[in-house]
Amino acid sequence: MHDWTEKHRPKGFDGIIGNSEAVSKLKTWANSWENGIPKKHRAAILIGEPGIGKTTSAHAVAHEYGWQVVELNASDSRNANAIKSIAGLGAMWDTFTDTGEYSTSKEGGRKLIILDEADNVFGKEDRGGIKAMGELISNTKQPVILIVNDFYSLKRRSSVISSKALQIQYRKPQPASIAKLLRGIAQKEKVDASPDAIKAISKRCEGDIRGAVNDLQSLVEGKDKLTERDVLALGGRDQKSTIFQGMAKVFRTNNCKASRDALMDLDEDPNFTILWIDENIPVSYSLSDDRMRAYDAVSKADIYLGRVRRRQYYGLWKYSSDMMSAGVSLSKTREYRGYVSYKFPSWLTNMSRSKGTREVRNSIGNKLGKLTHISKEQALQDQLPYFKLLFNTDREFCLKMTESLSLGEYEVGFLLGQKPDSHPVKNVFDEINKKKQNSAKARTKHSEVDESQEDEQEEEEKPEIVVKPAQKNLFDF
Amino acid sequence: MNDVWVEKYRPKTLDEVVGQTGVVERLKSYVETMNMPHLMFAGPAGTGKTTSALALTKEMFGENWKLNFHEMNASDERGIDVVRNKIKDFARTAPIADTPFKVIFLDEADSLTSDAQAALRRTMEKYTNTCRFILSCNYSSKLIDPIQSRCAVFRFKSLNADDVKKYLRRIALSEKLEVTEDGMDALLYVAGGDLRRATNIMQVSASMGTTIDAEAVYKTSSTGRPEELKDMMITALKGEFIEARNLLDKLLINYGLSGHDIINQVHRNVFDLDVDEHIKIKVIEKIGETEFRLIEGSNSRIQIEALLAFMVSVGGHARR
Incomplete structure (x- = not known):
């Protein structure tokens, strides 16, 4: 059996579901490549959740315009060299056809470079990958499409990518349009699928077209009929709605058992559930005394979690669950009615967003701690604020420390409050290299010592490109 | 330098x-x-x-x-x-x-x-x-x-003023700095017997000019401490819980402070707050309880949030 997601992937723009605005933006961009290299955006970046047509759109461009495709995706090795070699292809104005014949761009058409899952490029092994990507986007002589789920992480790490590439946002299609697509596929595959079954699948997939098609295929495997009952057998557990329902029960009931059961039904790790409850106390309870009691209950629940972790005795989990459910339920002194839109724990989003930054900060803390004979923690608290200030105000200090602590571009970027691939960061490394070359020169030209020293001084006196106008305060980043 | x-x-x-x-x-x-x-x-x-x-x-x-x-x-x-x-x-x-x-x-x-x-x-x-x-x-x-x-x-005894002065003068001489009398007093005050802290503050003050006076020292020493900490306390006492929690997240995530650091600094700052003395003592007791729970618990953010919710409640501005 063929994979239906591939088999039924639309070739051109016509079969793409929804996202008409995105597609027309993409067409305009592709048109701009028809008469030479476009002035503004050489690359387009397709942003959106998985399975909503980004890759299909990219290939549709190639199909509609008759361009050949060079594709690199997450399963390929993702390092600077891989991207550079692709960039090398992209830099060629003239292309070779698949059969190896030489053809000019006019005859042979263009090569469309597709970097799928481009936000996965930043693994630890991929140092330099992001830089190579930035260079590709700026200098390519062939059209480039980047495909990402998480644009935020890309933007944070590279100013080039966000400024030089045309951003095209893809949105989740409506269940109705997915249902239409599924009906079409069922027809072609000669499957008798009930309208309710189709509806259930298209709703369940939450906008993920690929997921919906996969579900359909797995459900009809070996049969020719599909009913709603079959779909429900998939489990159909919609995690989000369950946790939302769980929250509603905990915050509205006054019954210990009902509250506790609501959490039991979630079947989640209490370390995770506690974050949901913690996040939603203030939106659920408006009286400050109620909030205070609820937070006290959550705080006690957290104590049990701490004890479980320390003693590895999971028997205490139940008390933690009791406190965070029943304890919170019974903290209220009045009834709260009306619709509440429960929120995803902001702590988790903030922590995952800041992961890169925190890693960089810790690595600076380690180096600084080694230098000044203190722990990483203490270096971060006591030494880093001053270090950072000196790093920004005293250029010589900045250069010397970058060299002696062998700071990388991420670390220098963090200290200067700049992106790692930005000019102020590059300047630091350029200056260090220049100094090294100069001193090497001075060493080789022994007879002309005086002259080279003068040279060096001249270099130093050149006005620097300003690092960043004086920070208002130390933590202005 | x-x-x-x-x-x-x-x-x-x-x-x-x-x-x-x-x-x-x-x-x-x-x-x-x-x-x-x-x-x-x-x-x-x-x-x-x-x-x-x-x-x-x-x-x-x-x-x-x-x-x-x-x-x-x-x-x-x-x-x-x-x-x-x-x-x-x-x-x-x-x-x-x-x-x-x-x-x-x-x-x-x-x-x-x-x-x-x-x-x-x-x-x-x-x-x-x-x-x-x-x-x-x-x-x-x-x-x-x-x-x-x-x-x-x-x-090791904590250092007295003369010891700290002796050490700082040694640095000043070598770096050709002028430390005014009030500048020296300010350094002694902010360092509180900690030579590491005194030296760091002196170095940053020196990067702004070769004369170190009280103003330069106080300016420098305040940059070492995030403003958000005091803001967080004031915001909570004013009754704005969510605002205060956002500031807490900033301290934990952006500044990378540990829960213990925050609690210690909160404790240090209580005494200077512009609130009723009876409220202060209630808050202090709760801070102690919070630090104890930090040790026992697993997530310091949750424990400090509970403290903030308490401060909102006793602050007297909140909806009851």
Whole structure:
């Protein structure tokens, strides 16, 4: 059996579901490549959740315009060299056809470079990958499409990518349009699928077209009929709605058992559930005394979690669950009615967003701690604020420390409050290299010592490109 | 000026160590006899514990000191495996070149877990012939008794004003700085006997001009502390919980402060708040309870949130 997601992937723009605005933006961009290299955006970046047509759109461009495709995706090795070699292809104005014949761009058409899952490029092994990507986007002589789920992480790490590439946002299609697509596929595959079954699948997939098609295929495997009952057998557990329902029960009931059961039904790790409850106390309870009691209950629940972790005795989990459910339920002194839109724990989003930054900060803390004979923690608290200030105000200090602590571009970027691939960061490394070359020169030209020293001084006196106008305060980043 | 001054001006010899005459005299007698027991240095931050350990080893071992000296920070590596593997590996091998034993300097030894301390005790005993320990901590009582009894304990006094002045003047002379009288007083005040802090503040003040006066010092010392901390407390007392929680997240995530740091600073700041004294004492009691729960609990953010919710409630501005 063929994979239906591939088999039924639309070739051109016509079969793409929804996202008409995105597609027309993409067409305009592709048109701009028809008469030479476009002035503004050489690359387009397709942003959106998985399975909503980004890759299909990219290939549709190639199909509609008759361009050949060079594709690199997450399963390929993702390092600077891989991207550079692709960039090398992209830099060629003239292309070779698949059969190896030489053809000019006019005859042979263009090569469309597709970097799928481009936000996965930043693994630890991929140092330099992001830089190579930035260079590709700026200098390519062939059209480039980047495909990402998480644009935020890309933007944070590279100013080039966000400024030089045309951003095209893809949105989740409506269940109705997915249902239409599924009906079409069922027809072609000669499957008798009930309208309710189709509806259930298209709703369940939450906008993920690929997921919906996969579900359909797995459900009809070996049969020719599909009913709603079959779909429900998939489990159909919609995690989000369950946790939302769980929250509603905990915050509205006054019954210990009902509250506790609501959490039991979630079947989640209490370390995770506690974050949901913690996040939603203030939106659920408006009286400050109620909030205070609820937070006290959550705080006690957290104590049990701490004890479980320390003693590895999971028997205490139940008390933690009791406190965070029943304890919170019974903290209220009045009834709260009306619709509440429960929120995803902001702590988790903030922590995952800041992961890169925190890693960089810790690595600076380690180096600084080694230098000044203190722990990483203490270096971060006591030494880093001053270090950072000196790093920004005293250029010589900045250069010397970058060299002696062998700071990388991420670390220098963090200290200067700049992106790692930005000019102020590059300047630091350029200056260090220049100094090294100069001193090497001075060493080789022994007879002309005086002259080279003068040279060096001249270099130093050149006005620097300003690092960043004086920070208002130390933590202005 | 392109060095970190706390390193540049760290005393190189025992004689240069300021304000610990009694300690230094005893340490010098070890140098003379080329022998020493396990040592424990106890005392507040920035009073010369690390400096003395480094200077002692240098003077005792001469040029080969680095080969026979191993420095570790227990707060970076606090588990039992560290004692079992890293420390043991270093301790059991013979000293290099012509030295009678090796030295392990274990900083912040009081942050070792009790299991790790128990393991350390055996290691200390077993390898005494090849290796001597210098344990450094803020409070000797945080180390288990069997370890304390195996060490000669040295108490480092917090430095008095004259000692700090003496040290800072040395730096000023070498860096050609002018420190005004009120500037010096300000340095003494913000440093509170911590030479590391005094030196850092002096270096940053110096990067702004060659004259260091009180204004420069206070400006510098406040940059070391995030404004958000006080804001968070005031915001909570005003009754704005969500705002206060956002500030808390900023402190934890953007500044990378630990829950304990935040609690300690919250405690320090309570006294200066512009609220009723009865509210202060209630908050202080709750801060104590919060710190206790931090130790017992698993997520410091949740515990501090509970404190903020309490402050909202007692602040008197909130909806009841």
